[in-house]
Amino acid sequence: MLIDHEGTAPSVHPSAYVAPNATLCGDVRVGPGCRVLFGAVLTAEGGPVELGEDSIVMENAVLRGTRRDPLHVGRQVLVGPTSYLTGCTVEDEVFLATGSRVFNGARIGTRSEVRINGVVHLRTVLPPDSTVPIGWVAVGDPAQVLPPDRHESIWAVQKDLDFPGYVFGLARPGEGQSLMPELTRRFGGSLGRHRGDRPVPPS
Secondary structure, eight states, X not given: OEEEBTTBXXXXXXXXXXXXXXXXXXXEEEOTTOEEOTTOEEEEEBSOEEEOTTOEEOTTOEEEEESSSOEEEOTTOEEOTTOEEESOEEOTTOEEOTTOEEOTTOEEOTTXXXXXXXXXXXXXXXXTTOEEOTXXXXXXXXXXXXXXXXXXXXXXXXXXXXXXXHHHOOXXXXXXXXXXXXXXXXXHHHHGGGGGOEEXXXX
């Protein structure tokens, strides 16, 4: 399904294939030879989503562009099933395995691999030819690649990357306080812009 969001409809190159139950919303640009498979969602939440030539987005993956960080996928990239990418840059010839997660402001260098359930955290930069092993976490710039049981080491880097401030413009709350009421108010208000979305009629 193609959806017009805030006056911008997705564009799909004639040589690309988009499955009938995939959803493309807003300023989404699917390049030559691309394949977007069943259940995938590509949505421009204030910033575009762009797929480079011959890239593949597999079943139930979610790709989200943001106002601060558009989402750019280079040429000959494979985004595996159930992967989640938001506001990031993925350079050419990258393999993102099933369940991989890549967060806002991250950059993944050419020919890198993020293996099953790997995470590339907020504002993290992976140089070309990097590997994130199964279930591991890449964090920081330059990236440290750490096993998930090294939570304290991950948090030591992640804390300064400031997820609530960078993504939502919110200060991290003090002990015993929650940022969720204000976060959901702001984010919900932003997502409310979809109330005016309209399906694009078949051509």
